Amino acid sequence: MNDVKWVKGSTETAEYPDEDKVLLLSSGERDGTEEEDGVEQTLTDNKESQPITKLTTSLATVTIFSIIGGFVFGYDTSVISGALLILDKDYDYTLTSLQKELVVSVTIGAAALGAVLGGPSNEILGRRPTIMIASFLFTIGAILMAAAPISAWGWIIILIGRFIVGIGIGLTSMTVPMYLAECSPSSYRGKITVLSNAAVTGGQFVAGLIDFGFSYVNQGWRYMLGITAVPSLMNLIAFIFLPESPRWLVGKGKKEKARLVLAKLRGGKTVDQGSIAYELQEITNNLQEAAKENNQNIFLKVWTMLRHRHLLMALIVGCGLQAIQQLSGINTVNLAVHFISCSCDDCVIQDNCFYCLFPYNATYGQEESNGFCVNREWTTNSGKCWIPDSIVLHQDNETCDSSFLTFGQFPPNDIAQYGTVHSSCPNTFSWLAMIALVMYIVSFAPGMGPVPWTVNAEIYPNWARSIGNSLSSTTNWTSNLLVSITFLHLTQYLTRYGAFSLYVCLALLGWLFIFLLLPETKGKTLEQVEGLFKGPPCPPPGLRSRKTSYNKLNAE
Template identity: 35%
Template sequence: MVADMCVSIKAGSSDYLEKHPERRISFSQNFYIIGVTFAAGIGGLLFGYDTGVISGALLYIKDDFEVVKNSSFLQELIVAMALIGAIFGAAIGGYINDSLGRKAATIVADICFAVGSLLIAVAPNPTLIIVGRFFVGLGVGFASVTAPMYIAEVSPSEIRGGLVSVNCLMITTGQFLSFVINYGLTRVPGTWRWMLGIAGTPAVIQLVLMVFLPESPRWLYLKNRKEEATNVLSKIYPSPRLEDEIDILEAHMEQEQKDKVKVKYSDVFKLKEIRVAFICGAGLQAFQQLTGISVIMYYSPTIIQLAGFKSNESALFLSLIVSAINAGGTIIGIYLIDIVGRKKLTLSSLIGVVGSLILLSASCYVRGHGNPSLVYGWLAVAGLALYIIFFAPGMGPVPWALNTEIYPEEFRGICGGMSATINWVGSVIMSISFLSFVDAIGLGESFMILLAIACVAIIFVIFYMPETKGLTFEEVSNIWKEKAYGKDKNIESMVETAST
């Protein structure tokens, strides 16, 4: 049994694929995987659409409701309520994913999206807008946990990073579409109602598609539904690799039954190897938000107006260009993540973010301190564009991709949900405080705070983030065991001994 496990566990690893290059799977070889990825990625599309659409809709909500126009707090609350909903959705989403499966979690997300979008579209006052935003946020939270996890678990290890990054492409595509729709609806009666209500359509489409999509084979195996899992795997892997992948899941299941580890939230912090993995995953999610991406995406039209471009149409058009750059950068990230690797891509991304924030903060500072020249306004727009150019390929997809592959199977739902919750908490902090900070200390000074955080993020990645490119889930697990207990092969994992 031990010998068999040692042989089969290599399926999908770099050594295995070097010995059997003919068993390597490329993007173009299996359209089933691509179809499942894009269908699951509709959750990312909805996630991105909501992120982008509110930035333009807010301009018109202020026009319709004087009380919103006169209150920075109400504006921040309308933006942040979806993020507050996302915190709850992400926290609950981990449990639903582990207990009911990835399909059920996706269906719940779609229902929340549809209900929230309908409430907003018919809202007679800001209060119902805020309630609808909370329901949409619940859907966003579920989707942020479920979509990347689901995609990772149906993906061969050699293209897993790229496929998970497709979810990020769907997010940025959703953001881009939101700005296109925002710009196209600028002269349509009920502008913001159409902008925010349209999100219900793709949610309904995905809900229908989920009837035909398979459940994650890894989740099915853990639930002892082996025949269903094998049927799904047979559509992903050709023989003989299929048999090797089944052997891995079988060995993993035997180990699970032997250990009978009942996972609790407290175990994430009690078990050293899980704790160090979670610090890495949660830290990357936190830095993704604290370096300012939510500020850029939620408030880019407002920032552009503060930089000197006063009309709604001009602000939305320039924001549309920034969003298009975001989608293009994510496509580059999909190509690079499994070639360059997660760590190098993240470091290069953060270094570029630091440079762009220097330009952005300096130009906004000069304009905010008495220089009315529109040159500094254009420099600020250039800083926004550069920020997205560098952020999108690395810090956009990597935190989500890494969090799908650094935790053992039994902890993946809980840790993925917790780290996504931290991401959303960071997003709430940034979105609900940014305009207040701008009012208090100025636009340029606010971007200087983001600059300092980005510098700290670089240090964190250098010293704490491992490279996981091309590794199987089991090989990644061994990285954390070494970090937790050193390279002494005689040291047994606390996860494996927790039940003894």
């Protein structure tokens, strides 16, 4: 048995020349022993305290059913663009533009409300019940929309269903990444958490396929809007048997149950109990240090985060990333670009415009899925901030900048469908806009798509994780709503070129924000990440790449 040398202070290692011989603690002062229930436990450097790196069947099951919520999230945000285009065919009257805008935007507003409610729900009820509530809301909302009558007030039923689904989206957007992060070992946390975003992308792609497939069916919009009742109901039933987050259980004093959950997630009967005890002790230590803050109500917790520099920095980074994700204009690609693409004055196929939207929907989902495959390698092997000779998020934002600039300069107006078009826009560079659109989507997928959610699931201390994720998710949906309700007006007053140029400027500001403030969280436990914000906002590249984790190494 070897002794361990514990060093007080921050996580920066520049002041310790012999860093391979020390153990850094970001959470404050400690010594080599821990006291709990009158029993002195000494942390030793042996096999029992090694990190767990195995992906177990239980963890895979939790991951699969958790990301169903992300799938429904992505599906419901995209499917409405196709459903609205054929609703008028079945209704006795044509829906006004205001009614259509309300049906689209009410989900975004409700998602912002759901994100706000998600904080207290995760804190009081737990992660698992919150996901179950979201699944229930998805099911009820889908059934309401599918059963909406064809009458003058039928659109109100769809509006109510969209509002209910929006609440579920808000709960899912902040809970699923946090739940997956708290159930995963540090070696798999990034890979597993980012799968939630991949599921959102998959949902958007499937929405395009479903919209296209049911566009030929009588009242096909009912199938489009109601089909998600099936996976959401399956998810609701599955979570009855899935475990709660071990960190939430420890925070509620259910340490033995947390130990059983950890053992099951890490390998069941075959897992090394010493490793489980070590991980559980690490969680307990973190919660004990946050005991004073945990006794505060929600408003006092927010005030505490604002008063402490490192917590405020974490909140600024988390909310900033979520704002950048939306203000960089991704939803103009997802929804509004369809209308821009069909806005040529000479377009003679407005009544059948849906058939020219499917390539956009399919391309959006497929290309973002391709980008996600790149993202798994970049963010898990090279981290979320730095990769050799470049920066993932920074490079993605630069590509998004140039892609949007190209799209704004050469907006596509040539429309193709089965039939004869006698006139089209004389712009011969429409193909360049399509290339820029694909470049934007592929660039967004590995960077600003999943990483804001992954980072927000990691950067807050345990006592502030629910509140931090709630505030950042609310920022995301508020920014989403802002983009959705202003885009068409921007194209009207600034022209299409000016609107996309504005998004270029916002993406550039986002690039600068990420470069200056985002630290690297790769390879660190959730308990270690808190200390990353106690150092300077933008340490030199050499210091960013140095190890600042709880590595127990032999002292000289």
